Amino acid sequence: LRLSYFKAFVVQSFCLGHSAYVSSVVVYKNRVFSSGGDSTVHEWNIENGGSVAHSEKLGDDPVRRLRILPKEDLFYMVVIAGSRLIVLDGKLQLIKNIEVSSEIMDITVQEGNVVGVTRFVNFTFLKSCFGASHD
Structure with a gap:
């Protein structure tokens, strides 16, 4: 990652650590x-x-997308990798690994819920990363 402010040619810092591309x-x-x-x-x-x-x-x-799911005073990271939706805590520790029937293309977070677009189903609505899901 290259971090810069306003003028792209003025580099604030480089964040080096991933061994492959950043998505x-x-x-x-x-x-x-x-x-x-x-x-x-x-x-x-x-x-x-x-x-x-x-x-x-x-x-x-590869981890295709990363989104933040705020929950009261805490927050979780929701990521997609293939057909899995993975929930991490604020310390990047695995909380939950949810497998769905087809590849997840993208996700968004709205009002404490996660909405995912899958490859063969129009969308998957996950009421909560900690509850039931509905295709």
């Missing part, structure tokens, strides 16, 4: 997270470019 970057409050082809999620210090934390490898599929 998704999310900023939540004062924290920055990225995911990508190496099947991991990283948290970065944007001032010096250092890695604050990173998840274990989440499988063989």
